[in-house]
Amino acid sequence: SFKAGMDNLEATDESSFSVDEVSNIIKESVEDVIGTAHYSHNKVGQWTSSVIEQCVNQLTRLGKPFKYIVTCLVMQKNGAGLNTASSCYWDSQTDGSCIIKWENKSMYVIVSVFGLAV
């Protein structure tokens, strides 16, 4: 796909981190795996694994020269406060991240993908 008007970026689509592409991959995974399910303590482990597995599979299929870190957090909606933050020491020209916050009636899901050029 074509990206218009971005200064100083010589990298082509094939070797840069695409937030849009990754964002879609994440959203699809969460919708597929969790969707409208109700929070369930004994399914949560399965859900996080499946979301992550689907993400890693789709990411590697993109065939880009990247290492990936994918994290998935699921929290029951129960009034508790939750704060998450991340910071990266990387190459700001080539590396990137995409974090998606998603929710349904009974839970919050936060998925992060970090892509680091090889």
Next chain:
Amino acid sequence: KESVMDDLSEENTFSVDEVSQIIKEGVETCIGTSQFQQNKVNQWTSSIIEHCLNQLTKLGKPFKYVANCVIMQKNGAGLHTASSCYWDNQTDGSCTIKWENKTMHVIVTVFGLAI
């Protein structure tokens, strides 16, 4: 120093022990016995991460780092986190520390990827 590892010197591998120390120090220093407070939480996560990245870069190893910090109030809610990495098994590594005090749970994860 290290036992036989082909082509992998101490300077080029991720040391879980070293990183684990860094994380624990970071959390103890920034939070310690504090009570969960909505208006301080942002500051805490930032400080912990900043501490970790500073100490990690001081190690002077040829690595890129991703540090992640989660703080959750102890309120009975269920929380589950997982991560997966597509990397080089020989050189890359991660370290996750779960910590808690009376009012909150803190989970810090550091991923190190060799350049």
